[in-house]
Amino acid sequence: MTLPTVWFLVVAFLWTGFFVLEGFDFGVGMLHKVVGRTDTEQRVAINTIGPFWDGNEVWLVVGGAAIFAAFPSWYATWFSALYLAVVLLLVALMARGVSFEFRGRMDDARWRHTWSWCLTVGSALCPLLLGVALGNLLAGLPVDADEEFTGTVADVVTGYGLLVGVTMLALCVLHGATFLVLRTTGDVRLRSHRVATLAVWPTALLLVAFAVWTPAQSDAPAVRSIAPPVAALVAVLVAALLLRAHRDGWSFGATAVGIGLTVVSIFTNLYPSVLVSTTDPAYTLTVTGTASGQYALQVMTVVAAFLVPIVLVYQGWSYVVFRRRVTGPPPPDPAVPEPGPPAPLDEGALT
Template sequence: MDLEVVWYVIIAVFWTGFFVLEGFDLGVGMLHRVVGRKDLEQRVAINAIGPFWDGNEVWLIVGAAAIFAAFPSWYASWFSALYLALMVVIVALIVRGVSFEFRGKVVSRAWRETFSWCLTIGSLLLPVLLGVALGDLLTGLPIDKNGEFTGSFFDLLTPYGLWVGVTLLALSLLHGSTFLMLKTTGVVHDRARRLAGPFAIGAVVIVAVFTVWTHVEASEGVVPGALQLIAVLAVVAAAWAVRDGHDGWAFSATTAAIGGTVASIFIGLYPNVMVSSTNAAYNLTVANSASGNYALKVMTVVAILFFPVVLLYQAWTYYVFRARVRGPRDNENAAPEPTTPGTPSVD
C-alpha cells in the first residue's frame, strides 16, 4: 500500500476517533442543563466528562496537523475555504474550555448560568460546523484548477453538508445521553435514559437518510452496502439497549454509530480528498495532493513511535476514571453519595 493511502487511512482514523470520543462530551455539554435541574446535578454531568474532554480534543488537533503535513494541498484548499467557519469553531472550543474551568469558581447563580449557557452553545456549534465541513468534502466546493476556493461563505452551506451537521448533532446528543447512563447514578442517570429513547428513534431516521444520501453523493447508486449500513444498525441496537436498560451496550452501540457515520464519509470520498463542484477534473485526490515520499516516511516513523504511547495514556485515563460519578437521588438535595476509588468528585 502506498504511503499516501496509508496516511489517508490514518487521517480518517484520527477524525473518526475525534467524533467518537469528543461526541459524548459534546452531547453531555449540550444536555447538562437538561439532565441537571439543580446546580449539584449539573456538576455531576460535567464531572462525568471532566477527566476526558481536553484529551479528546487532541484528536482534532492531530487530525488537522496530519492533513497539513501529509496533504498540504488539501489543507490549503479546505482550510482556506472554511476560514470564517473555522474562526467560529476555534471560538467555540475556547468558550467550552473556559466554561469548564470558570463555571465553579464563583458562588453566584448568574455566573454559573452564564458559563453553563456558554458550554451548551459551544457544544452545539462544534458538531454542526465540523459536520458541514466534512460533508462539503464529499458533495463538493467551488475550487479551480489551482485548488483555490472561488466561492463565498454561503457556498459552504450545501444541503448535504448541512445534513451531515444535523446527523452528527443528533448522534452527539444520543452518544452523550448513553455516556451519562453509563457514568452517572440517581436522577442524572434516570433523566439521561429517558432522553436517550427519543434521541435514538430520531437518530434512526436521520442516520438512514444520511446513509442513502452519502451513497448517492459517492456515485455508488442508491442502495448502501453492508459497510455503510453499520451506522444505521448501530443506532437501532442503541435504541434496543436503552429500552432494556443495558447502559454499557447502549454506549457501545452509539460509539459504533458515530464512528461508522464519520468513517463512511471518508470511504465514500476516496480516492478524492476534496471534490470540486466546478469541474471534476479539479478534484483533489490522494495522489495529487500528497507530500513527498520522504516526508511521508518520516511521518510514518514518528507515528509508529508515538501514537501507541498516546493511545496507552488515553486508555489509562479512561481506566482510572472508570467508576460512575455518584449523584443525588430524587429526594435528596444534600451532598453526593460517597465515592469509590477512581470516582471523580463533584466538588
C-alpha cells in the same frame, strides 16, 4: 499500499476517533442543563467528562495537523474555503474550554447560568460545524485548476453538508446521553436514560436520509458506499434495544459504533479523492495529487508508529482509572443536628 493511502487511512482514523471520544463530551455539554435540575446535578453531569474532555480534543488538533503535514494542498484549499466556519469553531471550542474552568469560580447563580449556556451552545456548534465541513468534502466545493477555492460563503452551505452536520449533532446528543446513563446515578441517570430513548428515533431518521443521500454523492463501489451508513443506522437501532434492556455499557458502545461508522462513511465514499470540485471533476483533489513527498511521509510514518501506540495506551489507561460512576454530595442526615454557634466563654472558669 502506497504511503499516501496509508496517511489517508491515518487521517480517517484520527477524525473517527475524535468524534467517537469527543462526541460524548459534546453530548454531555449540550445535555447537562437538561438532565440536571439543580446546580449540583449539573455539576455531576459535567464531572463525568472532567478527566477526558481536554485529552479528547487533542484528536482534533492531531487530525488537522496530519492533513497539514501529509496533504498540504488539501489542507490549504479546504481550510481557506471554510475560513468563517473555522473561526466560529475556534470560538465555540474556546467557549467550551473556558466554561469548564470558570463555571465554578464564583458562588453566584447568574455567573454559573451564563457559563452553562456557553458550554451548551459551544458544545452544539462544534459537531454541527465539523459535520458540515466533512460533508462538504463529498458534496464538493468550487475549486479551480490551481487548487484554489473560488466560491463564496453561500457555496459552503450545501444541502448534503447541512444533513451531515445535523446528523452529527444528533448522534452526539445520543452518544452523550448514553454516556451519562453509564456514568451517573439517581435522577440524573434516569433523566439521561429518558433523553437517550427519545433521541434514538430522530437520530435514526437522520441516518436513513444520510444512508440514502451519501451513495448518491459518491462514485465509490456500491458495497463501499452503502455498507458503512447502513451499518451506522443498525448500530443506533441496536442501541435503542440495549437501552430498553438497561445494558448501559453496551448501549454506549453501540452509539460509539454508530457515530464512528458515520464518519467512516464520509471517507470510504471520498477515496481516492480528498475534496470534490464542483467546478470541473478534473479539478477534484486526490490522495496522490495532494500528498507530501515520499521522504516526508516516510519520516512521519516512523514517528507516528512510535508515538500513536503510547498515546492510545495512556488515554485508555485514563478511562480505566476514571471508570466509576460519578455521584453528587450525600444529602444531609435529618437525624444529625446542624452545628450551632459556639458556646459563650465562661470567664469564671479561667479564674
